[in-house]
Amino acid sequence: MPKKLTSRDEDYSKWYNEIVIKADLAENSSVRGCMVIKPYGYSIWEKMQFELDQMFKKTGHQNAYFPLFVPKSLFEAEEKNAEGFAKECAVVTHYRLKNDENGKLIVDPNAKLDEELVVRPTSEAVIWNTFKSWVQSYRDLPLLINQWANVVRWEMRTRLFLRTSEFLWQEGHTAHSTKQEAIGEARLMNQVYADFVENFMAIPVIQGVKSASERFAGAEETYCIEALMQDGKALQAGTSHFLGQNFAKAFDVKFTSDSGKLDYVWATSWGVSTRLIGALIMTHSDDNGLVLPPNLAPYQVVIIPIYKNSVEQKSVEKVADKLMNELRAHNIRVKFDNRDKLKPGFKFNEYELKGVPLRIAIGPNDINQGTVEIARRDNLSKETVKQKEVLSLIKSRLNEIQNTLFLKAKKFREENITFVDNFEDFKKTLDNKGGFISAHWDGTNSTEEAIKRETKATIRCIPLDTKEENGVCIYSGNPSNKRVLFAKAY
């Protein structure tokens, strides 16, 4: 059998791209840096959306929708935010095409916009300009809004899911009457992200705050969840920002307090995107293809019939059909692949590539013996079980796989957090092992920059559970009171 994929050892980056394509998740489009999310990939995103949306609603948030376009004058109202995104903005300058003398379409020079429109790279500006009329009194607060949308950030080097010029995401935007409440909200939503990513995606994350230089443009504090990929590089899986009163001041959003005082409101914003699918792939998958955690798999189980003639086909399909209905009645997502003319081996390969957690094969022997064969995608093990035991076994195997994937990823992550105390070891660890490096840092921007310049490693976060500890900065030798996490990152 020909090798299906480049192996991770051979070329990790190529392996990743091949999985995305061969598992039918996404592909590049005719538009530079923009991807097509294919049905199988999109159905994973739909599951993610569904679960996250419920979590947002349970924590009191409501969905709304704001315009795709941001007039340039609004875009630049919050200076730091504008500065952070200005260099990657797609800009609409005209609103009409026309035919030239040869009948080819050209931009109509007479249809130039008075003010250019930025395609939203993020929606703080347009949303805070709207909040202005929504908030007058403390009774209007907190305002807890979320939006599911597409955003555009013009990227020079793109990779499917991980870095695309257009991506899908959700962005939460909230307004509060006190600083404390806003910080609480930013931390709560970071926790919601951590819960989702750990419980559904089976990806262990470290919660922390960003250093000043890695903060979201316009934020006072950026909370984040950081995950570790199998190649030892970190991936920022979600961020939640405490925005202080920056946007309220830029857009003049004030409220009258309980006691009649006028003050600017406090803000947060938070988001996760289709980038998470990249993290999902790189955390669990192997050299045979995608490995999906059952909680997010479009199909948790695939049933494949095996037969040599139409008599066998009939009896096998009858059992398969019954089993499918039984599992579905218990809310297990099952696909019965009864495509004729395709060999079972071809199908086995396909679902292995696509990461379906469990495969059930039913052949003539199984019919005689009242059994089926169940194969696990995560560890490739197989077992033959009685048909009447399938339902309860499937349920427990799905749970096991979900847990196993998480624990395996967590073990890998733990093994790849290295504590180092000098810059030589820092560089050696980066080169030879990768992963997270826990090290003392003097807290200055210049040291952070120097380390990044020399090693390409950045401070991924200052973990929320970091303990105070006296030490010296690995780079400057200046005193430090806590360790932070460095890594090379996606």
Place this chain on the structure above:
Amino acid sequence: MPKKLTSRDEDYSKWYNEIVIKADLAENSSVRGCMVIKPYGYSIWEKMQFELDQMFKKTGHQNAYFPLFVPKSLFEAEEKNAEGFAKECAVVTHYRLKNDENGKLIVDPNAKLDEELVVRPTSEAVIWNTFKSWVQSYRDLPLLINQWANVVRWEMRTRLFLRTSEFLWQEGHTAHSTKQEAIGEARLMNQVYADFVENFMAIPVIQGVKSASERFAGAEETYCIEALMQDGKALQAGTSHFLGQNFAKAFDVKFTSDSGKLDYVWATSWGVSTRLIGALIMTHSDDNGLVLPPNLAPYQVVIIPIYKNSVEQKSVEKVADKLMNELRAHNIRVKFDNRDKLKPGFKFNEYELKGVPLRIAIGPNDINQGTVEIARRDNLSKETVKQKEVLSLIKSRLNEIQNTLFLKAKKFREENITFVDNFEDFKKTLDNKGGFISAHWDGTNSTEEAIKRETKATIRCIPLDTKEENGVCIYSGNPSNKRVLFAKAY
């Protein structure tokens, strides 16, 4: 009590705008022609999405996502389609902003795109360019894809929901091996739209096909559902297009048939948008505000407590709380509005404006007598009922309201289809009564244009159930073999 709204008789258009604003559905944004969909309005859209999405999936469709941008060269590949949309395209010409000498942001002239990008007004071009690599053999067909997305059509005169430069919609795009199958798909999806709009939105629709001049740009046949608004104007609520092989030829999408023959594939596309919310408002609402059909109402029931002191408050809220939980346990969407400091009358007004189908009021007398007061939004009737009967009563009242709204709208629609046989009566009916006019037409473009020019009425559709009938065209006097439906339209 001050009048809440302009009445329909006074100024229908103003009445509509006031409902959209005062019921918290949407508002204009800082971007010309783009709206903000507020949480209450968006939750109606979410309900619509959920139901439609299920119907699409049940008919075998899968969701996917395609890029927002269409390179100009792709956009113009299918000529008629390009011609139809060229005049309303937002065009991205640059990918970066920079600071000018005064520190203000300007478009960076050095970041001009080699090829301009059209913000999708519809996605046939980008999708058919993708289908090219997805379809090789008859085994890849049918390809049944749907996308939930935002699209942009630059409109000069905009109205919230009805006509906005950016709107949300779904667009189905399918590929088939035979003409017949594609026509079947286009008709099926038009039927799905009719079912959804009638059963969930309680809006009766007429299914038909468009005249050639009203067809979607690039279609061979456009099926549609047409609804009638209370002011006697028609509204196109959804369309489903049989695209022939036009896009397959423009993008060179061929397949090998069962018998080894190479042929272009056959296509459909179909869509409904946030415009439907405009139809919802204009079909059912009255001079007191929005009226929502229970099947789409974010809250089907609102419970309002009435009390004069904290003792009464406590006992009333206890009963209200219990009732809320009981109704929720039966999947009824209930809001218990226990905001203190707001008078019941204020709340009554608010939910009347917002169209909540049923209101339950509970006061101290009700506690003594074991009753509650139930008020219907659609006919403003009230009844006092025993608490233990509330659940079953609410269920049957919700069904009644759903049916009543549909039947009322259907009666209005039937009363406003006028059969006319000469152009004088046609004009008189249009001026004095409005509504649909069923009349003979000679089938020519020139007659259609002349009638439109003289009366502003257009052919809304040739109903699918039209019977052959000999007659003469009301305008040209030429022979005609069937009646078509004319109306002024949104």
